[in-house]
Amino acid sequence: MAASSDSMQNINSPLCQIASGVVEGTTTPLQIATEKRTNTHLTTLQTVTKALRDEQFRASVDREALGNLFAVLSRLSVDVEHLIENMDSQEEEASVCLKLTAECFRAHRNACVQCSQNQCCLRDLGSIKLSFEILARLLKISSGGANDIYDALRCGIQFLGNIAVGNQLCKDDIWVLGFPHIFWDLLELADEKAVSYTCMVIHTCLDEHKTEQLVKDTQQLKLSLKIMDLCRTLPDVDWTVFIVTQHFLKSSELVRKMYTQMTNEERLTLLELILAQLGVVEEENCLMPLSAAQFLASCFTDHCRAVLTLSSESLDDQEALVVIRLLDILCEMTSDCKEFMALQDHSDLLSATVDLLKKVHLLGKTSKNVFTAAHDFSLTRPGGADTHPAFSFKAHLIRLIGNLCHGHVVNQDKVRELDGIALILDNCSIDSNNPFISQWAVFAIRNILEHNLENQKLIQGLRRQGVADDTILREMGFRVEERDGSLLLRPLKKDP
Incomplete structure (x- = not known):
């Protein structure tokens, strides 16, 4: 139902009264500053706010009513400035002023909900610029943490968020007026709701x-x-x-x-x-450009050796933890994410990964540390090994090698040249510090051997040195035969 002329008049008249002196220009700034606002004015504004919640009424509000609402905000801007200049104002007077400011912002906020006509009208009147001026003034007196101040700030920020939604001109105005300094001050507030609303405005713009x-x-x-x-x-x-x-x-x-x-x-x-x-973004809405992923890959290759400190130092080595998380990300990015598979061509990623696997594997064999293979699968493991930041690290290195070699002959050959095949086979044993490491090793070896005769010949020529596990190879569809001191790789015969 459209707003009636009577209901519109019921809003316009009291708004004009609150804004008197600003609309007509008949009152001096000194008089404006000394006139008191009352709870009666607050009740009037609350009526306006409530009326503007109704979608049909909101869509029927005329320019005169919005002009009067803007005039009230202009008058309150003067009152807020007066509060700053007279910090010794009576507490009750200051409270009424701040409550009126918050309520006027609420009315502005409600007027803009899914209503581009009202958004544009208020923008043309200058409400965005005026709102930033009021917010800047409120920020000057916000250090005391008074609830009335925070309430006014929150409502003002919400208004900016609502006037920006779906309106590019308003978004651009808000960005010009608020970025970066006022946004920064708002984000520094000790009020989580105000900070959250500010982030909402930034996100919208x-x-x-x-x-x-x-x-x-x-x-x-x-x-x-x-x-x-x-x-x-x-x-x-x-x-x-x-x-x-x-x-x-x-x-x-x-x-x-x-x-x-x-x-x-x-x-x-x-x-x-x-x-x-990475696990929730759909492919058509890629999380980040390939160049950003390549940057993260370079960060890993440049600093991956930092993880070696975990063999002897504190668990709080932040640089080592960064390396571990980078590895996790690279594993996910190269797990058949088409937009990131160009990481297979990263100049140093595969070499750095194989080299790091060699080092952690050697560390685990030469001394007892987090990289040492373990066989304790009890539910309560001593030292909480399953919560150690390096838990599953070796398995993830092998997973990344397998991903980088999938359908990529150059990388398959590089692993062979780096003596990585025997290294991976030597990690086929069950390790409670690296759950599923044997499965990742099977996966990696499969990708390294696929359509690569040189790599297949290498495995066939391996001499028994304790590196090949026939059970694991059988899981891959092969069997091992010994002939003249060499191990030959044969496909398993399928049952008829």
């Missing part, structure tokens, strides 16, 4: 072009890193995750610059997000 701007200077990159930090410190705020996964990760340059500036602890947060998203 961001697009490919604005995301690319984030790398232009230090202040903009600083805001990006702040949002990344909020992913860790405020895990219940989903908007931070949406910003990172739906916008930040789409820019290779931003990923590179953020990663370079981060501490290892911050890198772990980013990598955990990437790993979590």
